[in-house]
Amino acid sequence: xxxxxxxxxxxxxxxxxxxxxxxxxxxxxxxxxxxxxxxxxxxxxxxxxxxxxxxxxxxxxxxxxxxxxxxxxxxxxxxxxxxxxxxxxxxxxxxxxxxxxxxxxxxxxxxxxxxxxxxxxxxxxxxxxxxxxxxxxxxxxxxxxxxxxxxxxxxxxxxxxxxxxxxxxxxxxxxxxxxxxxxxxxxxxxxxxxxxxxxxxx
Numbered sequence: 361x362x363x364x365x366x367x368x369x370x371x372x373x374x375x376x377x378x379x380x381x382x383x384x385x386x387x388x389x390x391x392x393x394x395x396x397x398x399x400x401x402x403x404x405x406x407x408x409x410x411x412x413x414x415x416x417x418x419x420x421x422x423x424x425x426x427x428x429x430x431x432x433x434x435x436x437x438x439x440x441x442x443x444x445x446x447x448x449x450x451x452x453x454x455x456x457x458x459x460x461x462x463x464x465x466x467x468x469x470x471x472x473x474x475x476x477x478x479x480x481x482x483x484x485x486x487x488x489x490x491x492x493x494x495x496x497x498x499x500x501x502x503x504x505x506x507x508x509x510x511x512x513x514x515x516x517x518x519x520x521x522x523x524x525x526x527x528x529x530x531x532x533x534x535x536x537x538x539x540x541x542x543x544x545x546x547x548x549x550x551x552x553x554x555x556x557x558x559x560x561x562x
Contacts, residue, residue: 376435380414388435400442407432474513475506483530499535503527504545
């Protein structure tokens with residue numbers, strides 16, 4: 361609905377520093393338009409006081425004055441010609457986003473948390489192990505532990521295909537579990553375990 365005479369925020373120019381509000385942004389624009397540097401200097405000092413009052417928590421920052429002048433510089437779109445009391449050349453760093461932290465795992469691909477870091481190391485070891493009885497035994501132990509982890513954490517219950525798929529994925533396809541020939545150890549389901557605990561409580 362568009363009613364004549366109403367001014368919606370969605371129709372206005374996006375604020376550079378929303379925390380100071382649109383009124384201060386207008387004051388900055390006025391300061392930029394003043395004809396003499398002396399007038400702009402006086403206006404800038406007044407704006408800084410208003411900014412400090414509007415965003416009082418900024419005083420907890422030991423170099424808050426530098427921050428205020430940086431903000432003013434950015435709000436003016438770098439157009440305010442005054443005698444800056446602080447160096448504002450690096451003001452844009454305020455808007456610089458930090459580099460994302462690398463995800464754990466190989467090449468930034470995280471391992472499933474329910475398998476844990478020790479299992480992640482086992483997956484890496486299986487990738488380079490030569491075929492033979494030793495690797496077959498480690499595969500057997502790993503697959504059974506994965507199934508126990510899935511049951512404990514409730515990820516897909518005791519799904520044999522899930523174990524086979526995860527084992528192949530986390531070993532880059534080196535280990536292919538043949539479910540028609542592989543026998544998992546017998547283990548109680550999570551539901552039966554909960555039932556036993558409930559009986560003890562009674």
